[in-house]
Amino acid sequence: QKEVEQNSGPLSVPEGAIASLNCTYSDRGSQSFFWYRQYSGKSPELIMSIYSNGDKEDGRFTAQLNKASQYVSLLIRDSQPSDSATYLCAVMGRTGANNLFFGTGTRLTVIP
Amino acid sequence: DAGVIQSPRHEVTEMGQEVTLRCKPISGHDYLFWYRQTMMRGLELLIYFNNNVPIDDSGMPEDRFSAKMPNASFSTLKIQPSEPRDSAVYFCASVRAGNYGYTFGSGTRLTVV
Numbered sequence: 001q002k003e004v005e006q007n008s009g010p011l012s013v014p015e016g017a018i019a020s021l022n023c024t025y026s027d028r029g030s031q032s033f034f035w036y037r038q039y040s041g042k043s044p045e046l047i048m049s050i051y052s053n054g055d056k057e058d059g060r061f062t063a064q065l066n067k068a069s070q071y072v073s074l075l076i077r078d079s080q081p082s083d084s085a086t087y088l089c090a091v092m093g094r095t096g097a098n099n100l101f102f103g104t105g106t107r108l109t110v111i112p
Numbered sequence: 113d114a115g116v117i118q119s120p121r122h123e124v125t126e127m128g129q130e131v132t133l134r135c136k137p138i139s140g141h142d143y144l145f146w147y148r149q150t151m152m153r154g155l156e157l158l159i160y161f162n163n164n165v166p167i168d169d170s171g172m173p174e175d176r177f178s179a180k181m182p183n184a185s186f187s188t189l190k191i192q193p194s195e196p197r198d199s200a201v202y203f204c205a206s207v208r209a210g211n212y213g214y215t216f217g218s219g220t221r222l223t224v225v
Contacts (some may be wrong), residue, residue: 032212043203043216044155088155092212098143099168100214104154 003027004091006103014111019076021095021106023089026070033065035074038105039085079110090103118204118217121206125224130192133220135204143208146179146189148217149201161187162209194224 004025013019021035032051034045047051050056050063050072062075072091076083093099117136125131137144145160159169164181172179176195181187191198201221205214 026170043219044214045216046213049212057163098162098207098209098212099145099157099160100212101157103156 001112003101004103005041006087006089006106008104009105010107010109012109012111013079015079015081017079017110019079019083019108019110021074021076021087021089021108023071023072023074023092023103025072025089025101027091027093028067028070030091030093031068032073033063033072034092034100035061035063035072036088036090036102037085038088043087076108081110081112084108084110116204116206116215116217118202118220120220121218123220123222125194125222126180127195127224128193129224130190131222131224133189133202133204133222135174135187135189135217137187137206138215140208141206141215144181145205145207146187147203147205147216149203149212155203158189162224168204169221176190191222194222196224199223 022042035048037047038044046063048063050065053065053067056063060077064073086107088105089103090100119134143162147155148156149155158171159179161181179189201219203219204217207214
């Protein structure tokens with residue numbers, strides 16, 4: 001079983017819609033969760049982090065965490081064509097480990 | 113800050129040749145990570161260092177791969193001999209202890225023919 005699982009997509013949404021990206025993880029002891037965005041041919045860049053159950057909002061992005069269900073999601077409101085990228089979910093190991101486990105990513109296309 | 117610097121950006125080599133990838137982390141970052149990215153397997157952690165010391169190399173595929181960090185500002189990942197299945201994008205990332213936002217380098221696209 002993979003540490004972090006994501007639907008590979010592709011996910012297509014019209015401009016202005018809400019894009020919903022999902023991720024599940026296997027290690028119940030995981031404490032820290034991240035979303036990275038990767039444009040084609042570029043390196044991943046951190047866009048959101050979340051550490052406790054519930055929602056965390058940053059501009060058009062909202063990260064949601066449910067540790068009981070081992071589920072993390074990212075909502076992008078008012079999607080723009082510039083949001084078209086692959087979104088990587090990353091989970092940090094148990095306290096004391098500083099390495100991230102990444103999902104394979106979900107490719108998002110925002111259609112103008 | 114110039115960010116994490118990797119070289120070369122692209123490398124094409126013949127099977128059996130030695131390949132060396134280089135990384136300069138951000139000054140002051142305690143951790144350095146080497147990842148490999150392919151379409152099929154996504155981002156895989158190969159090895160990471162803390163204060164120049166290798167902490168976990170369980171992701172290194174086999175003995176053909178080796179990594180060193182002789183000082184806080186330089187690391188290498190070496191593949192000898194290289195094989196076509198090693199073709200991938202190799203990323204280096206660094207982070208300061210207590211901060212979880214990795215900064216990735218631009219990556220090295222390796223093609224082994």
